[in-house]
Amino acid sequence: MAKTLSVPLAGMEYRGPLTAVRTPRRTGGQGWVAAVAVAFTLAQLALVRPGMGLGWDEAVYVSQVSGHAPAAFFSAPRSRGISLLVAPIASWSSSTELLRVYLSLLSGLGLFLALRAWRGLFPVRVTALAGALFATLWVTVFYGPEVMPNYWVAIGALAGVGCFLRVQADRRDRAALWGAGASAALMAWMRPTDTVWVVLPLLVLLVCVRRWRRPRLLAALVVGLGSGAVGWVVEAYVSFGGLGARLADASRIQGGLGWNIAVLDQLRSLRGQTLCRPCTGSVPAPELIAWWFALPLLAALGLVVAVRARRTAGTLLPLACATTAGIPYLFMIGYAAPRFLLPFYALLAIPVADALIHLVTTRRQAWRPVATTLVALALAGHVAVQYAVLENAVARSTAAREDWARTASELHRLGVRPPCVVTGLEALPIAFYAGCSSAQTQGHNASTTRAELLRTAQRTPTAALATAKDGPPEYARGWPSHRFGDLRIHVGPATRTGDQG
Numbered sequence: 001m002a003k004t005l006s007v008p009l010a011g012m013e014y015r016g017p018l019t020a021v022r023t024p025r026r027t028g029g030q031g032w033v034a035a036v037a038v039a040f041t042l043a044q045l046a047l048v049r050p051g052m053g054l055g056w057d058e059a060v061y062v063s064q065v066s067g068h069a070p071a072a073f074f075s076a077p078r079s080r081g082i083s084l085l086v087a088p089i090a091s092w093s094s095s096t097e098l099l100r101v102y103l104s105l106l107s108g109l110g111l112f113l114a115l116r117a118w119r120g121l122f123p124v125r126v127t128a129l130a131g132a133l134f135a136t137l138w139v140t141v142f143y144g145p146e147v148m149p150n151y152w153v154a155i156g157a158l159a160g161v162g163c164f165l166r167v168q169a170d171r172r173d174r175a176a177l178w179g180a181g182a183s184a185a186l187m188a189w190m191r192p193t194d195t196v197w198v199v200l201p202l203l204v205l206l207v208c209v210r211r212w213r214r215p216r217l218l219a220a221l222v223v224g225l226g227s228g229a230v231g232w233v234v235e236a237y238v239s240f241g242g243l244g245a246r247l248a249d250a251s252r253i254q255g256g257l258g259w260n261i262a263v264l265d266q267l268r269s270l271r272g273q274t275l276c277r278p279c280t281g282s283v284p285a286p287e288l289i290a291w292w293f294a295l296p297l298l299a300a301l302g303l304v305v306a307v308r309a310r311r312t313a314g315t316l317l318p319l320a321c322a323t324t325a326g327i328p329y330l331f332m333i334g335y336a337a338p339r340f341l342l343p344f345y346a347l348l349a350i351p352v353a354d355a356l357i358h359l360v361t362t363r364r365q366a367w368r369p370v371a372t373t374l375v376a377l378a379l380a381g382h383v384a385v386q387y388a389v390l391e392n393a394v395a396r397s398t399a400a401r402e403d404w405a406r407t408a409s410e411l412h413r414l415g416v417r418p419p420c421v422v423t424g425l426e427a428l429p430i431a432f433y434a435g436c437s438s439a440q441t442q443g444h445n446a447s448t449t450r451a452e453l454l455r456t457a458q459r460t461p462t463a464a465l466a467t468a469k470d471g472p473p474e475y476a477r478g479w480p481s482h483r484f485g486d487l488r489i490h491v492g493p494a495t496r497t498g499d500q501g
Contacts, residue, residue: 041108053401188228302351457492
């Protein structure tokens with residue numbers, strides 16, 4: 001007979017490569033998980049507010065499916081998954097409020113389903129706390145209702161690892177098998193390159209470790225990855241000259257991927273910056289970053305707890321996937337955006353929650369009240385800090401987007417109305433707000449040439465934007481100039497003949 005192998009998980013124990021035996025554990029009480037998801041949805045609606053306008057990247061994604069403005073230039077790193085996710089609303093309505101409410105509800109549902117994928121692997125109190133920890137981060141609340149892909153990669157990662165572990169424990173669990181494939185497809189649909197990093201430990205286990213081999217699970221992951229990424233790959237050959245060329249373009253736009261320690265950049269961005277590029281300035285105050293240093297310590301404690309409880313795999317695997325998910329954004333990129341680490345945070349939430357539950361349920365009865373009080377105070381302070389950062393981030397983002405809307409109104413007043421073209425400084429989001437096409441002759445979003453732009457300006461209302469202290473682009477030096485706040489708006493020949501009333 002083959003030697004029996006035992007691979008413990010939370011709530012499960014493998015006995016032999018073919019048989020998985022569940023140890024008894026209550027899997028009810030999902031109401032707590034649902035409550036976390038509902039609270040997360042309400043927090044988005046109350047704190048981010050549906051009326052906040054669309055950001056730069058959001059304008060790109062929404063324009064691909066919107067009738068409000070022509071599709072903006074779609075650069076190599078982007079994927080169309082998030083555009084398709086919002087198409088049921090954006091394809092027929094230009095209401096940002098409706099779009100935000102739709103995404104808030106959808107992101108709350110996504111969090112519930114991702115946490116539910118862990119049922120039976122950990123007690124409900126652990127998964128509910130994990131969800132609460134992830135859902136109260138300012139970056140999670142901010143990006144839940146945003147038209148951005150990173151939150152959905154995080155949800156796919158959290159659900160995918162949970163489903164993977166459930167299939168490992170019981171290969172007859174068809175729901176978990178389908179869930180693993182669907183989660184991989186969701187991630188690849190949103191950001192194919194990020195997905196590779198997330199699922200790398202799963203694929204290594206399935207291929208290289210005999211007792212972890214599950215051919216159907218491997219097939220589900222591969223099919224999920226392929227179905228999610230096929231559109232991106234096809235587009236690479238149609239529009240970018242091939243897969244290698246698209247990957248090279250994506251690397252160039254992101255500053256050239258390679259060995260580049262960005263840990264300090266990510267640390268600086270924790271003050272509430274949605275994009276830190278270039279990432280300069282001082283490190284935020286200790287109260288803003290203390291949680292970031294507590295994460296690895298609590299995750300390590302979670303692993304120690306799991307080892308002692310003989311359920312190492314259930315904790316070690318999300319830690320491994322979190323590590324690989326974080327590698328490119330901590331060590332391979334020259335700038336930072338907090339949203340990049342959302343999958344990292346989502347996966348770490350499980351072992352961190354397990355560690356915190358262990359602290360407050362210690363067998364030392366005398367220490368329980370002290371530990372419970374300290375953990376409660378720490379979590380309350382953490383949430384207060386997160387929401388203070390969130391308030392500042394929302395205020396800054398709202399102000400920037402209101403500026404774009406005012407500039408778009410000024411363009412309309414000057415006669416730059418659809419069909420129209422906007423180029424120059426911050427042309428892409430301003431063009432979307434104005435209902436115009438955006439065009440650039442250089443940079444990451446270069447989509448036309450100087451000659452073509454000049455020809456367009458002869459027949460289509462066109463505006464070139466520049467800072468008030470800078471001169472116009474060379475091709476617009478003969479165009480009439482209008483001062484508007486910190487901007488100079490240079491209008492092309494066709495605009496001068498339009499109605500400027």
